[in-house]
Amino acid sequence: VPRMSVAIDGPAGAGKSTVARELARRLGFLYIDTGAMYRAITLKALRRGLNLTDEESLKALANESRIELTTDPDRLTRVFLDGEDVTQAIREPEVSRHVSLVAGLPGVREVMVRRQRELARCENVVMDGRDVGTVVLPDAQVKIFLTASPEVRARRRQLDLQAQGHHVPLDSLIQEITERDRQDSCRSVAPLMPAPDAWVIDSSHLNAEQVIEMIAARVLGRL
């Protein structure tokens, strides 16, 4: 049976991870959250007090770091950095605020992209991120660009945070999301954009289940 890759890219808060994780579970594919990898490196750099624009030392840091992603049967994705469970820590606002800076360094991307390709080499994967369809897995059989309006994405993020006990005003979330979109779309290396052969899905008026079914139908049609 030929190996199959599903690439899911899109802006922050479009629902990529929810969709990608559940899709992977239904298909029996490995789920890889590439954003979590950039977050883990950012966390480590912040903890060490490194200058986040120093490409040389950030690249070295990426090279010497062990990042493992696991998805357990109850669909919780855990992230380990050098053996430490950093699942919660990488979602802290401090990391979210700085991750685009770190992910914008070509040296860091080179290391991460190489690892992401290795993960997809021997397994069927659903991989989500910003540049999976364009850079990491340009030969992926199914490419999705999942998006939604900034207001809808901010509202979803607000509900997520609320569930974790954080109350953040909608305005500041819209601002944060718009700023991260700008940084991710305007950077020179691997900017956020749909691959020419990507299927663009606007989930503003779709729920996760509807999006999962649309993508699953396409994947099954390809198998």
Ligand code: C5P
């Ligand atoms: O997906 P998530 O929001 O956790 O990603 C965090 C950040 O990591 C993004 O805003 C982006 O700057 C960066 N990223 C990236 N390339 C990827 C995945 C994430 O540059 N493939």
